[in-house]
Amino acid sequence: MPAPEARVTVAVSTAVFGVRADASGAPRLHVALVPRMREPFLDRWALPGTWLAADEELADAAARVAAETVPGPVRRLEQLAAFGAVDRSPTGRVLTVAHWALSPALDDDGAAPSYSGGLDVAGLPAGVHVRWQRADAPPAMAFDHAEILTAAVARLRADLPRAGVAHALLGPSFTLAELRAVHEAVLGRTLDAANFRRATLATGVLEETGEVRAGTRHRPPKLYRYRPADGAPPPAAPDDPGDLS
Template sequence: MDHSTTRLAVSTVIFALRPEDGGTPSLWTPFVLRTRQPHLDQWALPGGWLPDGEDLDAAAARTLAETTGLHPSFLEQLYTFGRVDRSPTERVVSVAYTALVRSDEVERAAPGENVRWFRADALPRLAFDHNAIVDYAVQRLRTKVEYAHIAHTFLGQTFTLSQLRSVHEAILGHALDAANFRRSVATSPDLIETGEVLTGTPHRPPKLFRYRTAESSRS
């Protein structure tokens, strides 16, 4: 391994909810097939080298668009991975990002043949230390869904409590009691009832909610 120089790269863990059989969503993430050594023909996180004249956030967004066609509205720096032996050929420090996209954004992206989606809890052996990076991103996402408006990114502006619960279940990886979840979110000051209902349902139409924004908090 060449230790004479250190190269800086960006990598992005993309999360989307995709329905399983029966319509229950689960957490999925895409990977790009490596076409050169090291780790030829293994799946890896989307990313690339950081040019001298480009900011980290801009590089993460650019490499994501180039490799997957995705342009997520949520892109956040996750962690820096710099173990000495994480690359077999040279010293590489990777600044990892997390991106969240809705399922309709995934469909519009139409990624190429070298991009494949896997369930976040059923990954193949990835290149470099990318399995560890995804594991770290999943744990951070599970922590943040309890106190941040992460679910809003997956759902859009308005949603039902059932849809909100399905996002929490997909991220946490287990089922939640519907009544307990409803009671817990009912006490949240950030969740606002819109006064509208979801149309086109066979039963009593459920109420639609939204998250309180900074603007509505000041009004």
């Protein structure tokens, strides 16, 4: 058994996902990435992260990273997995405990805000600009972060049917078309509108707000919200770090 002195440095990374408009205005799944300002991997993009302080809980560190990276609330922070390949960093053995979280996408007007100009957020050195990048087509990434991102997207897609996941990506009220757009953005494929409407309403988790989305159309679409009991986060999954700290 190796001695505990043969230490490994521990980091925490957080992939914050949001549905944001791309250049054409279409809602797409994005992830908040940070450009590397120094070697190794200068100018590549990285998941935001931090060293784990000896007195900081994993979930707290992951939440701090998210709060320092993306403005506004972050929802459903969960642990993804530990990534600790011996050669993942050229500067020494670093194990990172990767987390993922969701940033609400749609404001009350149903618009998918574009942050393509970069985010001004606290907690980062001057000159470092977080950007929302396409989660399924990210730019060249540092370390093994492309691998971590791929695993995080897969987990998000697998968890999409769970109560509250799509909810966490939406504003407080939304049309069925907006809900479908979030599902399509996460899954990276189009869904049949009529089937989606039928299946979603059949679950009973939504209720009408009694209002409609004002717009230019002849029949403005109804607004929905999650019923309170179903909109609450489900019981923590086994790998939810909320259980562990």
